[in-house]
Amino acid sequence: MGGVMTHSIRWKRPRFNALSYLVFALVLVLGLLNPAHAYAELSDKALRNIPSGAPDLDPKTGSLLAPILIPRVPGTPGSAAVQHHFVDFFVRELPGWRVEWHNSTSKTPATGDTDVHFTNLILTRDPLWAQIGDVGRLALVAHYDSLYRPEGFIGATDSAAPCAMLMQVARGVDEALTQKWEAMEASGDAGMGLEEEKGVQIIFLDGEEAWVSWTATDSIYGARALAETWESEVHPPLSTYRTPLDSINLFLLLDLLGTADPHVPSYFSTTHWAYQGIAKIEARMRKLGLLVSNPKNAFLPDSEKTADQFRGAFVQDDHVPFMMRGVDVLHIIPTPFPLVWHTMDDNAEHLDPGTVADWAKIVTAFAAEWLELDEFVSQLNPSTEKQAIRDRTEL
């Protein structure tokens, strides 16, 4: 991502119509009973059942992470190999997730008149009974491209490790989601409008890096194209959400993660509630002895930040075109950046395996909390889960 810190941009709220006002009024009334964003916390039992995925996230040998630690400049064979790695994983292990490509082309200042192909990959899991325009989603996002120069750059923190973490997060919530939705169907609650429909989406973005140096037009190629497409694709009439962009309830972007001792501030007052949620998960998991890293300070130390302390500074990254269109963003990126940032040292040797595994656990727990999976994660029997995975890989 860009090293530039800029002042925040004010954005428009989505349009309101009469129905929205009615819904808004209802939400206000419900809000009095149940404060906004106060989702139920996961129980200790559920936290203990959150899978770690640790062996598969090992930088040298992990089946999720190691294959991403190659140069993957947009339009090159390395990029295609990593796309296949993602798709193979979902098709093989998580067939309930819809696979969608979003392709675009652009010229870059490094490649002259040649069109470079940028390929975003989107994996979505929605309740089967829900209309596509009625599902509000947690979008979990990372970029998978690597820098064009220096040649051979790997980008282990930027953003191979975050991509592998998101694969693990998808696997970590999949079984409990299935069970929750089966329970809703069995009880007749499914599709009754008693609850909002909630889905989850992994977005692997291409072309985040600048080819020459970071500007508004030489950066975030994939994110800019996707935000534009999703803003203009309109859902059928009477849908809860007007466009796929509106369907994103929270855009959670991971970047530059995987080195030891990260310091991740809270950047946005509008999503400080979500920051506090994930920070609390980190603190609770540490206290319960569920994390393996041993940092000097919490990864997420900013929970006590007050409204007047938000100065509007943020890091330029893939969220910008979404944020400018009114999407709520939680940006999980350390400041300062890792010392290896944009150097040849951003490689497997400089990842801290414990930190990588802990981030995956923390984000999985946050997703499980957001998706209200407490009782289903609590009931997971880790040994059955392992057996199921073994059975699948033996096929």
Ligand SMILES: *[C@@H]1O[C@H](CO)[C@@H](O)[C@H](O)[C@H]1NC(C)=O
């Ligand atoms: C987008 O690109 C990918 C990878 O090159 C390809 O497999 C896919 O078919 C393309 N999709 C569309 C809709 O063009």
Ligand SMILES: [Zn+2]
């Ligand atoms: Zn970068």
